[in-house]
Amino acid sequence: MLVIAAWQACASLGLINGHLLGSPAGVLASAVTGLRDGSLGANSAVTLYETVAGLAIGSIAGTACGLLLWFVPKISRPAEGLSILLNGVPKIALGPLIVIWFGSGTSSKIWLAAVSTYAVAMISATAAVRELDRDLINLFRTLGARRWAMLRRLILPSALPWIFSALRMNIGFALIGAVVGEYIASQNGLGHEIFVAGSLFDLNTVWLGIIVLTMMAMLLTAFVRLIEERLIRWKTGP
Amino acid sequence: MNTMSTMDAMNRTAAGTMRASGAVLSIRELGHVFIAKDGTARKVLDGLTLEIGAGEIASIVGRSGAGKTTLFNLISGLLRPSAGRIEIGDPGTGATGFVAYMLQKDLLLPWRTVLQNALLGVELRGAVTEEHRASAETMLARYGLGAHLGAYPAALSGGQRQRVALTRTLLTAPTILLLDEPFSALDYETRLMLEDDVLALRADRGISIILVTHDIEEAIALGNRVVVLGGQPGKIIEDISVVLTTAGRRDAVSAREAPEFRAYHRRIWAALRGGA
Numbered sequence: 001m002l003v004i005a006a007w008q009a010c011a012s013l014g015l016i017n018g019h020l021l022g023s024p025a026g027v028l029a030s031a032v033t034g035l036r037d038g039s040l041g042a043n044s045a046v047t048l049y050e051t052v053a054g055l056a057i058g059s060i061a062g063t064a065c066g067l068l069l070w071f072v073p074k075i076s077r078p079a080e081g082l083s084i085l086l087n088g089v090p091k092i093a094l095g096p097l098i099v100i101w102f103g104s105g106t107s108s109k110i111w112l113a114a115v116s117t118y119a120v121a122m123i124s125a126t127a128a129v130r131e132l133d134r135d136l137i138n139l140f141r142t143l144g145a146r147r148w149a150m151l152r153r154l155i156l157p158s159a160l161p162w163i164f165s166a167l168r169m170n171i172g173f174a175l176i177g178a179v180v181g182e183y184i185a186s187q188n189g190l191g192h193e194i195f196v197a198g199s200l201f202d203l204n205t206v207w208l209g210i211i212v213l214t215m216m217a218m219l220l221t222a223f224v225r226l227i228e229e230r231l232i233r234w235k236t237g238p
Numbered sequence: 239m240n241t242m243s244t245m246d247a248m249n250r251t252a253a254g255t256m257r258a259s260g261a262v263l264s265i266r267e268l269g270h271v272f273i274a275k276d277g278t279a280r281k282v283l284d285g286l287t288l289e290i291g292a293g294e295i296a297s298i299v300g301r302s303g304a305g306k307t308t309l310f311n312l313i314s315g316l317l318r319p320s321a322g323r324i325e326i327g328d329p330g331t332g333a334t335g336f337v338a339y340m341l342q343k344d345l346l347l348p349w350r351t352v353l354q355n356a357l358l359g360v361e362l363r364g365a366v367t368e369e370h371r372a373s374a375e376t377m378l379a380r381y382g383l384g385a386h387l388g389a390y391p392a393a394l395s396g397g398q399r400q401r402v403a404l405t406r407t408l409l410t411a412p413t414i415l416l417l418d419e420p421f422s423a424l425d426y427e428t429r430l431m432l433e434d435d436v437l438a439l440r441a442d443r444g445i446s447i448i449l450v451t452h453d454i455e456e457a458i459a460l461g462n463r464v465v466v467l468g469g470q471p472g473k474i475i476e477d478i479s480v481v482l483t484t485a486g487r488r489d490a491v492s493a494r495e496a497p498e499f500r501a502y503h504r505r506i507w508a509a510l511r512g513g514a
Binding site for chain 1: 311337338350358359361363410
């Protein structure tokens with residue numbers, strides 16, 4: 001609060017250049033305009049949709065690959081190496097390729113967000129499977145469990161904490177994927193808004209976009225945590 | 239080599255005479271070889287022959303590396319033997335058997351409640367019926383867990399957890415129960431209580447039990463037979479039938495107070511040292 005007040009005071013007194021830094025009052029004005037003409041809501045909805053869809057696709061695909069590798073231990077090591085390699089690739093560099101392949105609509109942003117989250121989800125799921133107590137697997141085997149029963153009743157539930165920690169990390173990566181996709185080529189979305197405003201030196205709108213993106217990340221994190229607490233109740237007790 | 243095989247033959251007859259009914263488990267000339275990553279082979283068990291009768295409690299003692307755990311993994315089917323045969327069930331009556339395995343670790347699933355954990359084995363072998371649920375509740379109540387059916391394992395003590403694991407094992411109605419040092423992580427008092435639980439199993443249900451332990455006292459207190467494994471690769475050095483004179487019913491404490499107890503202790507200890 002104090003920082004915002006000081007920032008506003010400096011901008012109003014002309015101590016700093018409001019055009020190059022923006023001002024809280026300007027951000028507020030920009031928010032009011034955005035809300036009134038509906039562009040802020042629409043752009044936020046687009047980015048939120050891209051982020052959530054990409055996060056879901058990347059996390060589900062990555063987790064599934066990581067868990068299913070348990071069925072084929074022979075390719076588990078090389079596949080994990082490959083996913084670590086993929087994790088090392090700056091996903092932003094893939095942006096132009098994805099935009100060319102999937103066009104400048106929302107689908108390219110979804111795919112960029114999905115690619116950005118896939119590797120972390122997969123590495124995490126692979127680790128969860130590897131850390132599983134061998135004696136537990138043996139217990140299930142002596143109890144006559146089939147492979148699918150083992151996946152459903154042992155591997156998936158014991159991997160849940162890992163899956164969720166990857167999911168929380170991936171919220172940030174998915175947002176980066178969606179916003180960068182919008183920077184590269186788009187007609188709408190918060191990334192688009194920020195990019196256009198930035199090139200017009202409308203820093204108040206840039207700030208507004210950043211604030212909304214931060215709120216979005218916090219909201220998604222809180223939502224994931226809520227689901228996690230519901231599913232992993234045994235950690236906190238009944 | 240020669241004396242060893244004669245001894246084996248003698249032991250087999252000794253065991254044979256004390257069996258009341260048919261064998262539930264026959265192990266013949268069992269051998270197992272582990273192949274290390276660098277390709278070298280290590281023989282863990284060699285020419286092991288053992289029969290377990292119905293309702294017997296056989297304690298297996300031996301130094302670490304004598305192949306006790308490997309033997310259990312072979313009996314439970316987790317490993318395939320390199321040589322020899324393992325027959326479960328009684329070929330005479332055609333009865334089949336089911337082996338259950340219990341470890342020192344209780345291996346309860348933290349995301350399942352006490353009742354759900356107890357029913358895991360039943361669930362994996364088919365559908366859980368109301369009957370299963372009722373018998374699980376009865377059994378848990380008898381073990382003092384009636385008030386904890388909906389609790390998660392994290393809220394239980396070590397002894398309580400091990401009793402849930404025991405319930406899970408027993409609900410699958412095994413004919414042979416393999417216990418691999420199941421009580422060694424527990425305090426002495428809890429341990430005596432669980433030993434009584436095991437003795438009661440034999441009395442009430444006639445389950446055959448094979449117990450692996452490094453604790454000679456536990457081996458004598460629970461077993462009506464103590465098998466000493468030793469050597470590299472592991473062989474049976476001695477197979478002693480245990481007869482204890484107890485005042486009243488034989489339990490974990492009265493067995494330890496039997497006049498014969500010390501003599502068995504000395505004999506097993508000597509066999510363990512001699513077989514190294």
